[in-house]
Amino acid sequence: MAAEQMADTGEEPDRTPPTAAPSAAAPAGPEPVPVPPARPLDAIDRDILRILQTDGRASIRSVAERVHVSRANAYARINRLVEDGVIRGFGARVDHERAGQGASAYITLKIVQNSWRTVREQLQALPGATHIALVSGDFDVLLLVHTPDNRALRELVLTRIQSIPEVLSTRTLLVFEETDLGPRPDRPAELA
Secondary structure: OOHHHHHHHOOOOOOOOHHHOOOOOOOOOOOOOOOOOOOOOOHHHHHHHHHHHHOOOOOHHHHHHHHOOOHHHHHHHHHHHHHOOOOOOOOOOOOOOOOOOOEEEEEEEEEOOOOHHHHHHHHHOOOOEEEEEEOOOOOOEEEEEEEOOHHHHHHHHHHHHOOOOOEEEEEEEEEOOOOOOOOOOOOOOOOO
């Protein structure tokens, strides 16, 4: 609402910075916790990220030696990257088939307008869901799932996902083969 219109209603104008302004489509509810902007990354920060993306188990000492800084400096930089939300966590890249999750699929969903947050919460609770994205185009949500077999995948789609009231339709795309393109030492750094 424009400031001139608010003057007529007696409301104070919104003083939220433009980058943090809520979208008009956002449903009423608890305010999200503001995330402070990340500080700019320098070449050493980008090198640290590349190392940790390649080997999340690298020791502080190893990281420090490879980027030519002290261990204290490397430790402080990694902590800052975590605090700023640049590093969201440390984990393992899993071969889903060898881990007993032999059926993988991308599932596209069309959802009721303005229901993204509700749908996302329900999709996050699904067994085998590994990636959820709100996208533009012919569908609204792209979901990656891994299940033990096609029977479990069928059950997940037909009874769990299609029973979510805000889901209007789904389309399932079976994955026949996949290749992890995670960071590797033999590829140029993506963050450079």
